Structures are given as structure tokens and as C-alpha cells.
Amino acid sequence: MSDDSGLWLLLAGPAGATGLYWFLYRYYRNTDKSHSFEHxxxxxxxxxxxxxxxxxxxxxxxxxxxxxxxVNDYRKRVQRVPSDSG
Structure with missing residues (x-):
């Protein structure tokens, strides 16, 4: 019986890692809420x-x-964009 009770502990590691990966993927990607530009x-x-x-x-x-x-004159190259809210 002691051999079977430790089996769940071995399975909890990969299952927990898979669950954490899926949670973080869904949290940061928001694939169900993102804008589908192509469509x-x-x-x-x-x-x-x-x-x-x-x-x-x-x-x-x-x-x-x-x-x-x-290239060397960055102040001439980079200019502020005037805001319309002015």
C-alpha cells in the first residue's frame, strides 16, 4: 500500500507543471480575447x-x-509628433 500512495506524488509534478504552463499561456496570450486582425x-x-x-x-x-x-544627427531625425488634444 505504501508504494501506491507515493504514485500520486510522482504524477502531481508533471500535471502541476502542465497546468501552470497552460494557465500562464492563457493569461498572457489572451487568445480568446485578442483582436483577429486578419479576419x-x-x-x-x-x-x-x-x-x-x-x-x-x-x-x-x-x-x-x-x-x-x-544618421548622426538624431535631433533632426527624431521629431515629436504634435498632439491634437493641445
Whole structure:
């Protein structure tokens, strides 16, 4: 009888781990409450606008930077978006 009473303890570990995993998965994923973008959102395609005018051409790898880039000037690159509630 003592051999059978310890069996539930061996089964409680994997069962508890499985239950905890499922609880945490459901808690953080909220799969039953999340927004299903692919099914609930209509995206309408519009014709492409623009032109095919050639601006310049770079051959080979002589240029390592793009002319006029603002990588180092982060204050010019990152700007605040004005709020409408103002």
C-alpha cells in the first residue's frame, strides 16, 4: 500500500507543471480575447502612384554612405509628433 500512495506524488509534478504552463499561456496570450486582425479588418488595395524617373546610379562599393543621410544627427531625425488634444 505504501508504494501506491507515493504514485500520486510522482504524477502531481508533471500535471502541476502542465497546468501552470497552460494557465500562464492563457493569461498572457489572451487568445480568446485578442483582436483577429486578419479576419476582422478590411484592407483595401489602391493603385500604386509615382514615377519611374531615374535619380542616380551607384556602381560597385566605392560609396559606403548615402548622400544626405542623417544618421548622426538624431535631433533632426527624431521629431515629436504634435498632439491634437493641445
Amino acid at each position: 476582422e479588418t478590411a484592407v483595401e488595395a489602391k493603385p500604386i502612384t509615382g514615377s519611374e524617373r531615374k535619380v542616380s546610379e551607384v556602381k560597385g562599393t566605392q560609396k559606403t554612405r548615402i548622400q544626405g543621410d542623417n
